[in-house]
Amino acid sequence: MASHASTIAAPVAQDAPGLPGLSALGFNRAQSIAFLILLALLIAGPFFLYPVFLMKLLCFALFACAFNLLIGYVGLLSFGHAMFFGMGGYLAAHAAKVWGFTPELAILTGGAVGAGLGVVAGWIAIRRQGIYFAMITLALAQMVYFFCLQAPFTGGEDGIQRVPRGALLGVIDLGRDMSLYWVVAAVFLAGFLFINRVVHSPFGQVLTAIRENEPRAISLGYRADDYKLMAFTLSATLAGIAGGTKALVFGIATLTDVYWAMSGEVVLMTLLGGLGTVFGPVVGAAVIVTMQNYLAEFGAWVTVIQGGIFVACVLAFRAGIVGELARLLKVRL
Amino acid sequence: MFEDLLFQLELGLPQVVLGLVNGAFYALLSLGLAVIFGMLNVINFAHGAQFMMGAFVAWMLLNWFGIGYWPALILSPLIVGAFGVLLEKTMISRLYKLDHLYGLLLTFGLALIIEGIFRNEFGSSGLPYSPPASLAGPPVDLGFMFLPKYRLWVVAAALVLSLATWLVIEKTRLGAYLRAATENAALVQAFGVNVPRMVTLTYAAGVALAAFAGVLAAPIYSVNPQMGSNLIIVVFAVVVIGGMGSILGSVLTGFGLGLVEGLTKVFYPEASSTVIFVIMAIVLLARPAGLFGRA
């Protein structure tokens, strides 16, 4: 399988320097190569692996990338990101099922909900740092969870079921897994590139400056709080989009996605892949989702193994898989 | 109007008492967390799992070795505390120089492992554990309500233990070393105090407090592997509201929030598990370092 992937990737990779636009996306050489491999995998993936599984993986990958925007580039650990992911999912499902929105509009609804909630939550949370920031986001997420449990439209613990996948732009039927896959892949790719663009823009540079030394950035005339709020909202929006997409893929939206354990899971994905790396969250999400899927037969050991990975990451390779790899190859990834 | 008020009072007063009982658990658990955070700068996410271990060890002592409640109340914290020593020596001690987030993530992973192992071993629907004979029997009549003796004992035990911990840390020489070591470990070490050992023992003491609370909880709450994780998030909120690392703050906040929660259970029971988070958000906005914390 690896040889398949690399034969598909190889010719494209040779074209890399010649492809216009890749450096405009902010990629360095190593990242360009990595990106082209990712692209090749995205295209080849559904022919080798189960498309629904891949779609789930991509939704979580986008969620983790959104989360990484906040922790990796602004240095804020949110312990409540499930609220954006879950609420995005609920509203997208509701829009598609009850309001009859087309899939792209439903996904955008998820994003809009993430954005709205992000502005409010961000406005409250960004005034605090470090562990207090984590705790306040957790508190807000608990309130959102309470809301979801209570609100009639979420269907309580039954969740919103049988959400139609609908037809893209009202034309292309997404009932088949493969057609939906391309849409999900496109959403993921757009989100991924957007995040990367943001990180490498002047705006992103300011964020990094704030992370490194906030008082200094403020003294240079940057309004740190505005920048943080903007980053927080962007991250929440993308998390909402990821949640909305996931709701369409499975046709369901449930309490699992707003529960605090989900906030923990996205931290795990990002940490495992590598905080602050471009490709880390994608790799981390891939590993965790794969584990959940293929360890399902091992029953209760799933949580033990997940815990073990957490411990191993913190003790042995804090830079995460991609971070350690980048150090080994002496490149930025 | 007056009768209405009296009725409300009659309804409310027992709830206040029950709130205090729950507050006792919050206080004990958040006390352990505060001790660990104050001295080690580590947010011990495994605290809930260690609370659960306390209850399970009491069950094992009874069912495997025939050792009853009272000895278990001493033995179980010692055993779980020893386990804490092991964790601190092998893993947690490597993280002191890093951001606290890593401590949080490590102990989160540990909690997952511990709970998973217990679930495999004992299942998830729980194990029976009865209160000791001396505290069983009919509830005591307090005039306005009947309260089981065991609950009175819980409040008393929690109060005494909290007070003792506070005294040790604030009023003894050992406590003074500890506080000094948090400020400047190298200097205290230079005075000939074995700082790493002191830190290890502090962690063990915090863990033992959690285990003690676990044994206290075993006769009244379901003894199951997730009993700690259900509670830990609330206890975090308590610690944050009280002010991270403040011993007195966590004890007072524990009891206080138990009360608030108890009253919410009468007037808006659906929100009783959310009210603490609302308070936490408000407190953090108004006083970022918590009610009793030093900014």
Add this chain to the structure above:
Amino acid sequence: MTQDRRSLLKTAAAAALLPGLGAGLAAMPRPARAQPTTLKIGVLNDQSGVYREVSGPTSTACVRQAIQDSGIAAKGVTVEVVQADHQNKADVGSTIVRQWIDRDGVDVIVDVPNSAVALAVNGIVREKNKVYLNSTGGTTELTGRQCSPNTVHWTYDTYMLARSTGGAMVKTGADSWFFITADYAFGHDLERNTTGFIQAAGGKVLGSVRHPLQSTDFSSYLLQAQQSRAKVIGLANAGTDTINSVKQAAEFGVTRRGTKIAVLLMFINDVHSLGLKAAQGLVCTESFYWDLNDRTRAFTERVRGSLAGNYPAMSHAGCYASVLHYLKAVADMGAPAAKASGTDVVARMKAMPTDDDAFGKGRIREDGRKLHPAYLFEVKTPEESRGPWDYYKLLQTTEAEEAFRPLAEGSCPLVRS
């Protein structure tokens, strides 16, 4: 970046371990196998969370027992069993079921506790035209608005619990109630339905209190219940919440003053974990009890060796009986035809009367509802109990035709057609 490939490799390696997976064709939905005489049963349930004891490995053991008892192997049909943990997440559950059906050729999905997952699976199985035998799920939606020609809902539902516990108990004189209800749809449903039956039987409900899911302390609610002076405290919650409520009711001596506690959803495994000392006197409904009659005892005796100390609850018995009946239908119509269409098998299952050691004789209604009696039990005192797992005494029986929601009230679209 090779890491990306490595993780893919890992996925591929893990995938390759799955039985029935060809190297390159993994993604493609495969046509039915060349040898149609192999059936595959997927047991999907909770192996690591709160429903582990009432579903989990015991369900799988019961499914295997059913295969053995059916004697289908003698007819040249091999039956394989796969199992997985849905971790109480609807997305994990749906991915597993889709993969099972699309890639591994699974024909039947069995068990599935947790109503969010249960309903998600219901939709997928219908879309793929396979068979779904739900046993541990409690939601009436499965045979109501979301009913499906591919689904049989075997063991119990919230309507049955409410009817038996609410209606039958009032007949015993327990006519004033107070509810302690878990604050989510399951709890609300139970409370509403039970209230209906209590009132219909001439009883009244004095009040109720709603608590958040996974509370630890119930003393406050128990106190409110006592203050209402109701004769019965109805617990409309589940799992750990129920266990905590019961344990604390015993501690506060609630039952000592003659108040009864009715647990609307309880399995015998919950009684076991509470211990008789705390659980004595509780009233609850199950549709199966291992010590009910000679046939249930015979079934329990056969299966017990593979249960690692657990005893079957109604949920496990439902897994056994539903699979047994499914295999009878398969034997009747032939395995190839059964593999070809899930709707046909379920139609055949509905046409055949059921008969098994766990539930006795019964039938499956057109909306997919299996009908059998519901039993109202009281938990024995420690003195009354003669041995391990001797926990229940029978109070009342609600006959099969009365125990479940009438067809017309379910608004199941299948019924009209």
